[in-house]
Amino acid sequence: MQSDRSLASPSIPPRCKSVVMCHLDYCDGLDLYILEGANPGFLYQVEAFDPEDTSRNIPLHYFLIFHSVNFSMSANGTLFSTTEFDFEAGHKSFHLVAGVRDSQGLEASTTLHVNIVNVNDEIPRFTSPARVYTISEELVSGTIVANITAEDPDDKGFTGFLLYSITTPNRYFVINQLTGTIQVAHRLDRDAGELRQNPSISLEVLVKDRPSGGQENRMQITFIVEDINDNPAMCTKTTFSIMVPEREAKGTLLLDLNKFCFDDDSKAPNNQFNFTTPSGVGSSGRFSQDPAGSGKIVLIGDLDYENSSNLAAGNKYTMIIQVQDVAPPYYKNNIHIYICTKPENEFPLAFDRPSYVFEVSELRPARTRVGLVHATDKDFPQSSIMYSISMGGASLQYPNIFWINPQTGELQLVTKADYETTPIYILRIQATNVEDSSSVTVTVNILGENDEKPICTPNSYFLAIPMDLKVGTNIQNFKLTCTDLDSSPRSFRYSMGPGNINSHFTFSPNAGSNVTSLLLATRFDCASGLDKIWDYKLLVYITDDNLLSGRKKAQAHVETGTVTLSISVIPHPTTAVTTTARPRVIYQVRRKNVYSPSAWYVPFVITLGSILLLGLLGSLFVLLAKAIHRHCPRKTGKPKKLPVKKGEMKTTKPEVLVETIQMNSVFDGEAIDPVTGAVYEFNSNTGARKWKDPSTQMPRWKEPDPRGTAPSRAVAGEEAGPPRSTGERDGLSGKAPAEDAPIPETRMAAQAPQRAETQPSRATPKLHLGIQQ
Structure with a gap:
């Protein structure tokens, strides 16, 4: 019978046949296997056969021929282990001899080979003695810094079955999992980062006897990174420029290089440095390092700026000093120092x-x-x-x-x-x-110079006048008002440029005032063919040289402004009524309509509304025409014209409307009337005028009768003229008023009498347009 705890057993016959001999019965041997560490107990059941006793059911007696402390056998042939076996302790196999005896005392024996099977029950053991390793910084990657070794008691002598790894996270080292060698994987800089504060690196190494499962062991190792002198002494500045007053006292500290220099090595003496003796042009006898090697530059000489030796050196000195390590390999760096003497300010700028x-x-x-x-x-x-x-x-x-x-x-x-x-x-x-x-x-x-052009208002204008307008008439009461930032109001002179064909137009006054009126200078003559143009475009020049004499005018800088006037002459107007508008202020409001595409509905609504409104007005006009046609009587004949005598029409006096306006009596300008040639004074602000000579009389001239009748004239002071005011101040030939009194301005409008009730008179009263004195 096979043991339950054996790892593997060969095919064993169930019984051992015995041969009864006179002195010995013999059975073949048997191999048994036991796992190490198994608990003591049943191993195997031995069976034997005896022809005589077996047939009579007489039991056989079993026993171990050689006594063993590790095994025992019962009388019925059961083999037991009496101890726990350890393969690593030397219990690897046992040789047992089992015997059997029948009732006659005959014996037989067989050999039992008990083999102990090795089990993986031992943890690996580290054999490397070192736990702390001291290495230098800046080792090349791949450098071997430690060799970790271990052995497995279960497989003694077979180290290739162990696997190594580092369980502590780190970036500096790696381990070969088969050999256990630790190598540098990253730069070890003792002077920077975490290693500058703590140069120790602790790692945990794990060794296992199989990739998964099995036995494992751990060990703590420490690497201490040693500092080496791998950094030279450095300075934040290697060039210094110093200004030293010429009267600076001797022994004054000019520069302390220790404030600017350092060594990045982490431990002494690698991080210690000193300074060499200064050298340079002109520095000897003037500057020194005190104490030697300290890096403190002091003044020991005279820096008088006017001293001849200092002037020869240009009052500029150069020093070269070296900063070097005190430990090998004695790194060095040069420092340049430039010193300039600053002169004392004894005299101010x-x-x-x-x-x-x-x-x-x-x-x-x-x-x-x-x-x-x-x-x-x-x-x-x-x-x-x-x-x-x-x-x-x-x-x-x-x-x-x-x-x-x-x-x-x-x-x-x-x-x-x-x-x-x-x-x-x-x-x-x-x-x-x-x-x-x-x-x-x-x-x-x-x-100040005359560099500003005269600016006039309006700068451009459109005028329409009848062809039979009287000479001397202010065309549509048009006035030109000019300003100049650097000229007096009396310095303006007005002249006509191109466009004034046949000299029909002129300005009054034409000089000495900043306000002037546009007058008709000559009549239009279209009958003889002299005038063939009905649209005039006048270019008016306004020059600011009126107050300059001939010599000064040639040397002075003169500026000229321009105004454009468009005048349209209306031939044979349908009405001849001439009215004079009351002075007023006209405000021109200019607006600009800008169409926006987003407001498309506005023109649509306006157009639709306009169409509807036109349709409504058209229907209303049709209805109104029908109503007039029904209710108005038809004409029975032409009305008779009432005879009117020609003499009566001539002697009819026109109705005259006289309006007196009180004006300012201050006259600050003079001008010549282009029609009469007389001199008059004017007010530049209001435009009021008066004759300078009180005895001046308006000339008389003839005007052709538009009906082709004999010419007639209206002379100031005659009965044909307009009625005078109570004070007799409307006539030009009357007594001149005092200069201090306000001058009234007379405006006249005439209405022609009618010949009959149905026929209006064509006669237009001829009024004399004089200038109120």
Whole structure:
């Protein structure tokens, strides 16, 4: 019978046949297998056969021939283990001899080979003695820093069955899982990062006897990274420039290099450094390092700026000093020190004048020289002085209309100045050198020039007049009002340019006033063919040279403005009624309609509404015409004309409407009437006029009768003229009023009498348009 705890057993016969001999019965041997560590107990059942006793059911007696402390056998042939076996302790196999005895005392025996099967029940054991490793920083990747070894008691002598790994997360080391060698995987910089604070790296190494399952063991190892002198001494600045006053005391500390230099190595002496003895041109006897190697530069000599030896060196000195490590390999770096002597400011920087006054014409162009400022420093005449404008010079369009040459101090214009905007500029000029600065006030007076053109209102206008308009008539009461920023109101002169064909038009006054009226100078003559143009486009020139004499006019700068007038002459107008409008202020409101595509519905609604409105008005007109046709009686015949005598029509006096307006009596201009040639005075603000000579009389002239009758004239003072006022102040030939009294302006409108009830008279009363004195 086979044991239940055997790992593997060969095919064993169920019984061992015994042969009864006179001295011995014999059975073949048997191999048995037991797992190590198995509990003591049943191993195998031995069976034997005896022909005599078996047939009579007599039991056989079994026993071990050689006593064993590890095994025992019962009388019925059951083999037991009495101890727990350990393969690694040397219990690998046992040789047992089992015997059997029958009732006659005959015996037989067989051999039992008990083999102990090795089980993986032992953890691997580390055999490497070191637990702490000291390595240097900056090792090359792949460098072997440790070799971890272990063995498995279950497989003693077979180390290839063990697997190694590092369980601690790290970036510095890797381990070969078959050999256990640890290599550098990442740069080890002892002077930076976490290693500068803690140079120890602890790792946990795991060893296993199979990839999954099995036995494993762990061990803690530590790497200590040692610092090496791999960083040279460095400085944040390797070039220094120092300004030292010429009267600086000896022994003064000029520079401490320790504040700027350092060594990144983490431990002494690798992070320690010192300084070599300074050397350089001109530094000997003037500068030194005290104490030696400390990096502290002190002044030991004289730096008088005017000293001949110092002047020979240019008052500039150069020093070279080295910073080096105190530990091998003694890295070095050069430091350059430049020292310049600063002269003492014994004399201030000053301008040659306490203030400057310059003048420049407003007509001068850009880059025009305005003036020159100059400053000096007696303490250091060779020093370069820089000039700048610190305040003033701003205009409405430019932050500064002046520019100063920073080297020469020449003041120039950036753009044209405008006298009318700013007549005086006050500038603050600053001069600066390496030692000092100073300021001076510069006043620039802008000289006013005639650089503004006259501007007139309106600048363009359209007029329509009848062909038979009387000479001297103010055309549609048109007045031209002009202004000039740099000229007096009496400086304007008006002249006609191209377009005034046959000189039909003129301005009155034509000079000396900023307000003038457009008059008809000559009649239109279309009967003789002299006038063939009905549309006139006049170009009016307004010049501001009226107050200049002939000599001054040739030298002065004159500006001219222009106004465009379009005049349309209406031949044979249907009405001849001439009215004079009361003076009024006309406001012109200009609006511009802008169409937006998003408001498409607006023109649609307007168009639809207009169509509906036109349809409604058309229907109303049709209904109105029908109503008039039904109710109005038809004409029975032509009405008879009433005879009217020609003489009666001539002696009929026209009705005259006289309106008196009180005007300002201050007259500030003079002009010549283009029709009479007489001199009159006028008010430039209101346009009121009066004759300068009270005895001046209006001339008489003939006017052709439009009906072809004999010419007739209306003379001032006759009965044919308009009725006089109570004070007899309407006639030109009357007594002239006092100059201090207000001058009334008379406006007249005439209505022609009718010949009969059905026929209006064609006679148009001829009124004399005089100038009220």
